[in-house]
Amino acid sequence: MKRILLAFTTFWFAASTLGSFVDARAAGIMHLAETVLTDHGNPVTVRSADAPVTAVIFVSSTCEVTAAYSARLEQLFADYSPKKVQFVFVDANANETPADVDAYVKAKGWTFRVYKDDSNRLADQLDAHVTPEVFLFDKAGDLRYHGRVDDSRPGTNITSKDTRDALDAMLSGKPVPVAETKALGCTIYRVQSHK
Amino acid sequence: MNIFAHFKTVLMIISILPLNQAGLKRIIASERGKVVIVNIWATWCAPCKAEMPALASFERQHAGQKVKLILLSANEQEEKKAAETFLERLGFGSLAYIKQDKDDQQFINAVDPTWSGALPATFVYDRSGKLVKSFLGTVDMNQLEALIKTLSAR
Numbered sequence: 001m002k003r004i005l006l007a008f009t010t011f012w013f014a015a016s017t018l019g020s021f022v023d024a025r026a027a028g029i030m031h032l033a034e035t036v037l038t039d040h041g042n043p044v045t046v047r048s049a050d051a052p053v054t055a056v057i058f059v060s061s062t063c064e065v066t067a068a069y070s071a072r073l074e075q076l077f078a079d080y081s082p083k084k085v086q087f088v089f090v091d092a093n094a095n096e097t098p099a100d101v102d103a104y105v106k107a108k109g110w111t112f113r114v115y116k117d118d119s120n121r122l123a124d125q126l127d128a129h130v131t132p133e134v135f136l137f138d139k140a141g142d143l144r145y146h147g148r149v150d151d152s153r154p155g156t157n158i159t160s161k162d163t164r165d166a167l168d169a170m171l172s173g174k175p176v177p178v179a180e181t182k183a184l185g186c187t188i189y190r191v192q193s194h195k
Numbered sequence: 196m197n198i199f200a201h202f203k204t205v206l207m208i209i210s211i212l213p214l215n216q217a218g219l220k221r222i223i224a225s226e227r228g229k230v231v232i233v234n235i236w237a238t239w240c241a242p243c244k245a246e247m248p249a250l251a252s253f254e255r256q257h258a259g260q261k262v263k264l265i266l267l268s269a270n271e272q273e274e275k276k277a278a279e280t281f282l283e284r285l286g287f288g289s290l291a292y293i294k295q296d297k298d299d300q301q302f303i304n305a306v307d308p309t310w311s312g313a314l315p316a317t318f319v320y321d322r323s324g325k326l327v328k329s330f331l332g333t334v335d336m337n338q339l340e341a342l343i344k345t346l347s348a349r
Binding site: 062063064065068129130133148151153154181182183184185186187188189 | 311
């Protein structure tokens, strides 16, 4: 009987721990107070305390989905930077060099910088796997939104502007309407898989 | 006119059929007794296209065996022609499909709730139709072959 009770307790503990882990991203338990990325090899420290909202957005210079969202990302930056949103565009793909990123930023006419996550430390910490992928943190560094930019890759039939809705809610002190979404996109190529 | 060249062109024409999440489940269930591999790809996904020749070769090697490869394009319906043209060039012989669901999130979660939505993605179902392995990113063909061997022996 003791064994059964122990097994049940272990199972319950494991299940509840897993459950809280799975819910953590959406419930805002995931935390990002500070991270270090690189800009042409030079370290750049990002602190969530520096802005009411920090938007970490993973992009790629070879992904056609990032390309499809290119103008919308630029518009997002243009619309929300004046509202004190700190944008952190990140390229974590091991197969894309800073020179590739520079050429891409120029070709797309982006006015924001794209930093490299050379060792995938940030991508691993946030469990980011796809581009484009958005993480919104509040000033305390708690994750408030994770997922897609919106629900239409081609941009022709957008019915849900998830990132904008989340940003508007956070800036006005309201709960984020939908905290977790998913979208089809390109795999982030890890350092390990590129070796 | 070289009639054989003409035949070859005719035989390699692929018609990609629309498929929703319920349809995918039905197809996997209908292939019970076979190991089923579902590769989800798109014409906008460079690594998906890069791994396709290996999958075409895999399909030829396993022809006539109890292994079924299902190619499911994550393109939009308007991009169907581009997907068909790409598969035709590689000489795929099996039926191919294109995602019919408009809601990508529902589609992703229906295939595998642990899947982020990153492509390419390859899902392996055992002979009872149970999902046993998800290859997220480029599929490791050696691992896939080893898994097929194990699942086929069960």
